[in-house]
Amino acid sequence: MFLETKNLTKKFGGLTAVHNVDFTIEKGKINAIIGPNGAGKSTFFNLISGFHPPSSGSIILKGQDITNMPPNKIAEMGIARTFQTTNLFEQSTVLDNVVVGHRLRTRSNLLDAILRTKRLRREEDQCHEKALEVIRFTGLEKVAGKLVGSLTQEEKKRTAFALALATEPEIIFLDEPAAGVNPDETEGLAELMNKMVDSGITVCLIEHKMQMIMKLADKIMVLNYGEKIAEGTAEEIQNNPAVIKAYLGGSAIA
Numbered sequence: 001m002f003l004e005t006k007n008l009t010k011k012f013g014g015l016t017a018v019h020n021v022d023f024t025i026e027k028g029k030i031n032a033i034i035g036p037n038g039a040g041k042s043t044f045f046n047l048i049s050g051f052h053p054p055s056s057g058s059i060i061l062k063g064q065d066i067t068n069m070p071p072n073k074i075a076e077m078g079i080a081r082t083f084q085t086t087n088l089f090e091q092s093t094v095l096d097n098v099v100v101g102h103r104l105r106t107r108s109n110l111l112d113a114i115l116r117t118k119r120l121r122r123e124e125d126q127c128h129e130k131a132l133e134v135i136r137f138t139g140l141e142k143v144a145g146k147l148v149g150s151l152t153q154e155e156k157k158r159t160a161f162a163l164a165l166a167t168e169p170e171i172i173f174l175d176e177p178a179a180g181v182n183p184d185e186t187e188g189l190a191e192l193m194n195k196m197v198d199s200g201i202t203v204c205l206i207e208h209k210m211q212m213i214m215k216l217a218d219k220i221m222v223l224n225y226g227e228k229i230a231e232g233t234a235e236e237i238q239n240n241p242a243v244i245k246a247y248l249g250g251s252a253i254a
């Protein structure tokens with residue numbers, strides 16, 4: 001068991017965005033969460049990554065209870081995430097954006113920065129090396145020196161992946177990684193996700209692009225109005241009557 005949620009619930013006032021969700025994320029696999037708009041997918045991610053405290057239930061990572069840990073601690077535990085709308089600095093280069101990611105693994109502080117200590121210089125070199133490594137991994141070498149604001153949507157998605165990878169995660173949560181990119185680029189991003197898994201990183205993603213999910217995911221959970229209505233392989237999900245009903249006739253998952 002790698003990461004597990006038990007009875008995970010999040011209420012916003014009178015609205016239950018996530019309701020008693022039990023989900024197991026399997027190591028070394030591509031796990032996906034799908035569901036209609038407002039089903040609770042992003043909220044589920046926000047609970048796991050510590051951005052929202054759950055109302056009840058628990059989150060267990062490799063046997064350790066991480067419920068209510070702050071986001072920085074959760075990131076240190078090896079959980080990284082990307083956001084639906086990019087959280088990148090548009091006026092900085094790809095390299096400068098990605099360098100920040102590895103800061104999570106360094107120890108130098110303000111005093112080191114003021115005194116420009118050896119530790120600071122060593123760690124700055126480490127962050128730079130790591131950034132170059134993940135830029136190569138994500139295929140961004142040619143645009144490493146470009147401002148993020150000038151990139152294509154697909155390159156921005158890759159930059160967001162690179163930033164998350166620079167934190168050296170064991171598991172990466174990708175919120176709609178292929179939103180707004182064309183079919184060829186979607187294919188390229190799917191290849192990149194497979195490459196992440198091949199390099200030992202577990203992937204969990206939210207996605208509306210059903211063709212991509214059905215091809216890519218080893219395991220899928222379906223949320224509807226905050227509740228898990230199905231879980232299984234692509235084939236099991238596509239043939240599940242509750243899922244077909246939730247998607248109003250099933251054209252969306254055909």
Ligand SMILES: Nc1ncnc2c1ncn2[C@@H]1O[C@H](COP(=O)(O)OP(=O)(O)OP(=O)(O)O)[C@@H](O)[C@H]1O
Nearest residue numbers: 012015016017035036037038039040041042043044
């Ligand atoms: N911070 C918040 N405060 C109040 N309500 C919220 C908050 N975040 C989400 N919600 C509500 O919780 C429900 C689930 O939202 P969520 O964004 O998790 O769904 P989703 O499945 O990710 O949707 P989409 O596919 O449209 O991104 C929605 O009804 C939403 O309006």
